[in-house]
Amino acid sequence: xxxxxxxxxxxxxxxxxxxxxxxxxxxxxxxxxxxxxxxxxxxxxxxxxxxxxxxxxxxxxxxxxxxxxxxxxxxxxxxxxxxxxxxxxxxxxxxxxxxxxxxxxxxxxxxxxxxxxx
Numbered sequence: 001x002x003x004x005x006x007x008x009x010x011x012x013x014x015x016x017x018x019x020x021x022x023x024x025x026x027x028x029x030x031x032x033x034x035x036x037x038x039x040x041x042x043x044x045x046x047x048x049x050x051x052x053x054x055x056x057x058x059x060x061x062x063x064x065x066x067x068x069x070x071x072x073x074x075x076x077x078x079x080x081x082x083x084x085x086x087x088x089x090x091x092x093x094x095x096x097x098x099x100x101x102x103x104x105x106x107x108x109x110x111x112x113x114x115x116x117x118x
Contacts, residue, residue, distance in 0.1 A: 024090060
């Protein structure tokens with residue numbers, strides 16, 4: 001059936017998921033403070049490209065490594081888990097099949113050690 005990216009409509013769909021995801025994140029006091037000084041329009045565009053690539057789309061991601069981006073944030077497991085919960089909710093909201101959500105979150109999980117405790 002092709003990649004997740006192709007199956008669900010490419011970057012336009014991923015952008016909608018990312019917008020919804022950040023709406024959830026910014027409403028969550030557990031993690032929203034990490035974005036207090038963030039240009040959210042830029043962040044949403046950047047994250048759309050990153051997630052698109054992670055889910056099988058073209059590599060348009062030109063950002064720094066996950067470890068570098070999160071350096072100095074001292075993210076803890078509960079922060080990472082909150083982000084995963086919001087991503088799962090956003091994917092479900094847009095009708096992504098549970099097995100595809102599991103695959104997507106498995107990819108996200110591979111980033112845990114590059115993001116935590118930096």
